[in-house]
Amino acid sequence: MARAATTSDAFNAIAEPQRRQILVLLRGGERPVTELARDLGMTQPQASKHLRVLREVGLVRVRESGKQRLYDLDARGLRPVHEWVGGFERFWNESFDRLDAYVQELERARQEEPHDDDDR
Amino acid sequence: MARAATTSDAFNAIAEPQRRQILVLLRGGERPVTELARDLGMTQPQASKHLRVLREVGLVRVRESGKQRLYDLDARGLRPVHEWVGGFERFWNESFDRLDAYVQELERARQEEPHDDDDR
DNA sequence: TCATCGTATGCCCATATCGGCATGTGTCAA
DNA sequence: TTGACACATGCCGATATGGGCATACGATGA
Missing domain, CATH: 1.20.5 (Single alpha-helices involved in coiled-coils or other helix-helix interfaces)
Known part of the structure; x- marks a missing residue:
């Protein structure tokens, strides 16, 4: 076997620094992907991928708003x-x-x- | 790049379930490797490797006692x-x-x- | 319908994990 | 010295990560 999936639980999901930063940013309220990417100095695909992981472990939720997708914190998993x-x-x-x-x-x-x- | 090293910080070190269990066991006081391995149902090499990671991030300390090596919790990193x-x-x-x-x-x-x- | 914006995905690559197994190293006792 | 015991390490293999880059997808507006 290899290392457990990052999506296996909150422990693994928050092991990644960038993902932690995303969560911190989301404390300020829901945000679209591009904005998160910009604020954290990462590319849009990167942000999307990290958000996917966070979503799979249930630490964030998504809401559609036109072209945008607003990600919102759901800290219960922490x-x-x-x-x-x-x-x-x-x-x-x-x-x-x-x-x-x-x-x-x-x-x-x-x-x-x-x-x-x-x-x- | 790949995933960050498990030894890069406490967040990564405790992402692994077995390592968490070791830490929990050590709350009961220092213990030799074989005992930890037995109690957690893992092989001795496995235990040693996990302990190495925990040691590198400073979550445990070692003390030599004859043939044995007593591992002790150092929770400050948590x-x-x-x-x-x-x-x-x-x-x-x-x-x-x-x-x-x-x-x-x-x-x-x-x-x-x-x-x-x-x-x- | 088409172009555009905001996102999600797919691929490739380099890396390190964790498990299994074998073996090296150090300590104590006879 | 030798042997047994307690650990640490090395090597192999399978796996999934995270980054870079290109591209597919869905919604909006002209």
């Missing part, structure tokens, strides 16, 4: 992501202490034995 | 993700109203004459 990540909320505070412990661990190891530790 | 997604928090509540508006819009458009307006 909620699971927020919740999953939120499950780690208390850990990223705690991490400082853990990091301390880790550093001390290294310190100690360095003095106990003339052992090479490589990290980058 | 904070940006949480914040980014959090920026949409009020939108996924509002979405229901929007959906309503959207439906009504369709209804109306079906009966009226489509009018060109460029907002923004």
